[in-house]
Amino acid sequence: MKLSDSFAELRALIRSHDIEPNAFDTLFIPEPYEPVDDELPSNGLKIKLSEVASRGGLFAHNNRQVLLYMQKHTRTGRFESAIKGVVEEQNKYHLCKCKHIKKEESENREGNYVITEDLSGTFFICGGKDAKTGVIPEGYAKLNVCKMCLEALNYKGYRDYALRKEIFQEFNLADFFCDYGALFNRITSRVAGNKYEEDYSKDWKKISLELRDRSKWECSECSVNFGKRSELLHVHHVNGVRRDNKGTNLRVLCVDCHKKQPNHAHLHLKHYDAKRINLLRRHQGLLDDVSWDNVKKYADTCVYGFLDLCKEMDLPAPQVAIVVDNVYFDLAWPDKSLGLVIDTEQGGLNGLRERSGWYATGLDKEFLALESFVKRLAGFLNLEGRGFEL
Ligand SMILES: [Zn+2]
Numbered sequence: 583m584k585l586s587d588s589f590a591e592l593r594a595l596i597r598s599h600d601i602e603p604n605a606f607d608t609l610f611i612p613e614p615y616e617p618v619d620d621e622l623p624s625n626g627l628k629i630k631l632s633e634v635a636s637r638g639g640l641f642a643h644n645n646r647q648v649l650l651y652m653q654k655h656t657r658t659g660r661f662e663s664a665i666k667g668v669v670e671e672q673n674k675y676h677l678c679k680c681k682h683i684k685k686e687e688s689e690n691r692e693g694n695y696v697i698t699e700d701l702s703g704t705f706f707i708c709g710g711k712d713a714k715t716g717v718i719p720e721g722y723a724k725l726n727v728c729k730m731c732l733e734a735l736n737y738k739g740y741r742d743y744a745l746r747k748e749i750f751q752e753f754n755l756a757d758f759f760c761d762y763g764a765l766f767n768r769i770t771s772r773v774a775g776n777k778y779e780e781d782y783s784k785d786w787k788k789i790s791l792e793l794r795d796r797s798k799w800e801c802s803e804c805s806v807n808f809g810k811r812s813e814l815l816h817v818h819h820v821n822g823v824r825r826d827n828k829g830t831n832l833r834v835l836c837v838d839c840h841k842k843q844p845n846h847a848h849l850h851l852k853h854y855d856a857k858r859i860n861l862l863r864r865h866q867g868l869l870d871d872v873s874w875d876n877v878k879k880y881a882d883t884c885v886y887g888f889l890d891l892c893k894e895m896d897l898p899a900p901q902v903a904i905v906v907d908n909v910y911f912d913l914a915w916p917d918k919s920l921g922l923v924i925d926t927e928q929g930g931l932n933g934l935r936e937r938s939g940w941y942a943t944g945l946d947k948e949f950l951a952l953e954s955f956v957k958r959l960a961g962f963l964n965l966e967g968r969g970f971e972l
């Protein structure tokens with residue numbers, strides 16, 4: 583394993599800066615907060631299919647995640663039925679470039695699509711123009727998520743037939759956006775705006791600080807230790823009631839472990855911060871024994887669908903947070919010098935293969951072909967002496 587070698591450079595960097603190893607995250611320069619000032623209109627924005635941006639196959643607008651759907655329900659009677667909630671008559675909303683969208687693209691159909699960042703699940707729809715009156719009927723309808731999208735992403739293990747029905751029924755847009763937040767620098771205000779500040783008791787800041795001090799700035803779930811005050815360590819209310827500050831209801835959690843608790847879709851963990859936490863975990867030896875039993879505890883939620891598929895195909899568990907030649911791999915198989923990067927814009931990726939012999943593949947690129955990618959990966963991990971063609 584090359585794990586310890588990978589960090590020699592970073593350790594040397596720490597020594598050269600003459601700082602305490604547990605002040606590891608001072609190596610990072612904080613990123614400025616980007617306020618969202620260009621919200622989409624509340625009824626969405628009409629867009630040509632060929633002009634919709636995507637990140638990892640998920641739809642994007644100005645680096646924020648959005649949904650895609652067709653407002654028009656033109657066939658006779660379809661609009662009226664859609665408003666009444668007849669599921670078969672309703673257009674579905676799409677999360678990513680699923681089979682359906684790819685087919686539309688391949689047939690050059692622009693299809694009157696609209697993008698929206700409204701996560702309420704209720705969508706503005708319209709019908710066809712009435713031939714006599716010229717009126718276009720309009721209204722709001724609760725629409726359902728496209729099942730092909732869930733399958734493309736293997737969302738929550740959707741490819742397992744036994745789980746499908748439940749995953750579909752319990753699908754929640756806010757949770758979904760939270761799960762894939764690492765692919766986007768910014769988050770829609772429709773999620774980010776929910777700060778719930780009024781829900782906390784007046785002395786909450788003091789209680790929270792005291793508790794984190796007492797815990798010596800260590801996460802009670804993954805044991806990552808920040809060594810000093812850090813905005814990446816939170817105090818969580820176990821029962822979800824933010825005024826219930828009795829000791830048994832409070833848990834000190836790093837923001838990654840906190841985000842992975844139920845009902846925490848309001849937490850947006852930037853990939854940059856997830857990386858800071860994982861580098862600390864790696865530095866503190868917490869990632870030395872990652873296996874299929876615990877990989878999800880440390881990996882970003884946006885790779886869960888990928889991990890489930892890898893496990894199902896009996897691939898060896900990847901390592902989390904490996905640095906090679908200053909490139910950060912979110913997941914890696916070090917004995918094959920192969921890994922997956924979420925941040926495909928990080929420096930150092932160009933020429934990495936020539937410098938270190940490592941193959942880096944971007945989630946961005948591979949999301950669209952999750953299954954064929956995992957099959958290719960399986961072939962590579964099980965066979966010796968074959969290059970992993972990217
Ligand atoms: Zn779809």
Ligand SMILES: [Zn+2]
Pocket residue numbers: 801802803804805806835836837838839840
């Ligand atoms: Zn933690």
Ligand SMILES: [Zn+2]
Pocket residue numbers: 817818819840843846
């Ligand atoms: Zn919480």
